[in-house]
Every structure is written in C-alpha cells, then in structure tokens.
Amino acid sequence: MASERERTTGGRAARSVITGLMWGKMISSLLSSTLRLGVADVLGDGARTATEVAERCGTLPDTTLRLLRALAGLELLTEERPGVFRLTPAGALLRTDNPEGMSTLVRLYTDSVINGGWEQLDHSLRTGLPAFDEVFGHDYFTHLKENPDVSADFNRAMGQSTRLTAQVVTSHYDFSRFGTVVDVGGGDGTLVAGILRENPELRGVIYDTPEGLAQAPALLEDAGVAGRCALETGDFFASAPAGGDLYLLKSILHDWNDSQCAAILNGIRKVIPEGGRVLAVDPVLADVVDPATVRVQHYLSDLNMLVNAGGRERTEQDLRKLFADTGFTLTSITPLAEPSVLSLVEATPV
Numbered sequence: 001m002a003s004e005r006e007r008t009t010g011g012r013a014a015r016s017v018i019t020g021l022m023w024g025k026m027i028s029s030l031l032s033s034t035l036r037l038g039v040a041d042v043l044g045d046g047a048r049t050a051t052e053v054a055e056r057c058g059t060l061p062d063t064t065l066r067l068l069r070a071l072a073g074l075e076l077l078t079e080e081r082p083g084v085f086r087l088t089p090a091g092a093l094l095r096t097d098n099p100e101g102m103s104t105l106v107r108l109y110t111d112s113v114i115n116g117g118w119e120q121l122d123h124s125l126r127t128g129l130p131a132f133d134e135v136f137g138h139d140y141f142t143h144l145k146e147n148p149d150v151s152a153d154f155n156r157a158m159g160q161s162t163r164l165t166a167q168v169v170t171s172h173y174d175f176s177r178f179g180t181v182v183d184v185g186g187g188d189g190t191l192v193a194g195i196l197r198e199n200p201e202l203r204g205v206i207y208d209t210p211e212g213l214a215q216a217p218a219l220l221e222d223a224g225v226a227g228r229c230a231l232e233t234g235d236f237f238a239s240a241p242a243g244g245d246l247y248l249l250k251s252i253l254h255d256w257n258d259s260q261c262a263a264i265l266n267g268i269r270k271v272i273p274e275g276g277r278v279l280a281v282d283p284v285l286a287d288v289v290d291p292a293t294v295r296v297q298h299y300l301s302d303l304n305m306l307v308n309a310g311g312r313e314r315t316e317q318d319l320r321k322l323f324a325d326t327g328f329t330l331t332s333i334t335p336l337a338e339p340s341v342l343s344l345v346e347a348t349p350v
Helices: 004-022 024-037 039-043 050-057 061-073 103-110 112-118 121-127 131-136 140-146 148-171 190-198 216-223 258-271 296-308 316-324
Strands: 047-049 077-081 084-087 180-184 203-208 229-233 246-250 277-282 328-335 343-349
Touching (some): 024 039, 024 061, 039 061, 103 112, 112 296, 121 131, 121 296, 131 140, 140 148, 180 190, 258 316
Parallel strands (some): 180 246, 203 229, 246 277
Antiparallel strands (some): 077 084, 277 343, 328 343
C-alpha cells in the first residue's frame, strides 16, 4: 500500500494538474486582450517600462504592469528589472510584423466567435451536432461568408497555420513525379506556393470559394509562382477540377463528417487519373491515448471540429475506411517533423 507521504505527494500532483487546467480560459482571454491592445508590437525588439507600454496601448500603468507580469509568468516576456519587460522568442510570435508570427492564428482561436460554440459543448456532446449553429443560427462557413472581415482573418490564420507545413512538406514527400497539383480548399495558396517553389517543373491549381481565394493572387505573386498556378472557384462537395495528378487536402477532411468527406472524395475520384494520388494533410489519432506520447492538441482539435464545424479528427482505421468507401486505397501515413502535429496521408484510386 502507498505510504502517507506517497499519498500526500500524489494528491498534491493531482491537484496541481487540475488547477493548471482550470486557468486555461483565463489564459486564452489574456492572449486575446494582449493581441487587441498590440502589446507585442509596442514592445518590439527592445525593453520598455509598463508605463511606456500603457501610454502606447491606452491603458493604465498599474493594470498594464499586472498584465505584463502575467505574460512574463507565461514566459512570453521577461522582466529584466522591476517594471521593465522584453519579449521572449515565444512572445515575439505575437508581433503582427513577424513574418514567422502566429498573431492572426492566436486571435482566431481566442476570439468569441469560435469560443461561442465551446460555451455550448454540452449541446454537441448530446446531439453530435455543431454547437456553433445553435449559438449563431447558421454554420461556421456561412458566418465567414457573411462577415468578410472575419473571413479575411480566418484565411490569414489558416495561412499562418499552413506555413510550417509548407516549409517541411517537400522534405517528406516527392512532388517532382507529378505534373499538376490541385489543392482542394487551398485558401490563400500558402501550401501550393511552398511546393511550387521547390519544384520548378510543377504546375498548381487552387480550388476554393471566392472568399477562400481572396488573398491568393497577392501571395502567389509575392512567392514568384503566380505564372504556374491557376485559381478556380467552386464547391468541393459538388466537384473537383480535372487535370491534376495529385490532389491535396490540407486540413479539409477533419472539418467535415464522414458523409461530407465522402462527397469531397467522390468528386476527386471522378477526375483523378490512373496512377494519381490524393494527399491529405491532417492529424492522425492514435488507436489508444498514450500519456507518454499524446499530443493533446489533437484531441482538443477533435472537439473543436465537433463544436464549430461538425467534423472530427480520425485514426488510421477511420481514414482507411473513409478512403475505401470512396474508391481509394490508403497507401502510406508519414508524420511531419516536429513541431508540426500533422501527417501526410496518401491514397491511390482503386
């Protein structure tokens, strides 16, 4: 039996786990306010006093000091001497002028729009339906279509999320064997641009809604690949563009339930040539949660898909069935290098 000391130590550790978790929503709100106020941009490359930050952010010196100390406690800032703060490398990712930054992505996931659905998680757990629809009266992607500013933020956030994938994907997959890559739901083109830069003989097509493609022309031009990449608008539940021999689905399948995913894959199956490939880029859940290797963001993302879109993250067996039901065979799963949490899931037409 465990000794009194072991029971006491174990109890303290268990309480520490719970208290650490219960602060999560407050931390999310703290990040949201930090971004709205532009604190990271004000700090920039230097060290500033709380008073200087307050003057530039339009806040009170005392309350600003308390904010900055909390951010230092989260290791986003360092307090070099009493009341003087500097960004850490992690904190610098919140700067809007950081080309490697995450400010838009963090703003998206700490915003009241996404979190509004989470407030009604119980509804999704009881019904299996997106709580977002219950809260806002329409689905998430309709919300984006009706709110251009929110849609632009969503596109930028997805671009920030995809940038890391674009940087590493070409070292994990041979794109040179293909002639045309079609990125279904490819948004602003971040992923295709990265692939085309590394494969000068390859051509690309980005297929998305007009809202999804809004930022793509400028990004492709800046990347120097606009001449090799066409933009096509359409509904990926209804069809997919012909002419590709590689069809990309980056963070698409996890947005949707199985019947919706089947519609997307069936559209691709109708146009993909013999010898073509589908390459889905998504998390792949383990069959059993292993605390030693678990990536908790996979499971939080799974619930986020449930709450806000009605989708889900999937295990290897889930994906095998999804592809088999739509005329494909899953041929390989390749985890991307850390810090990415995604895998490349390749399938071929039967």
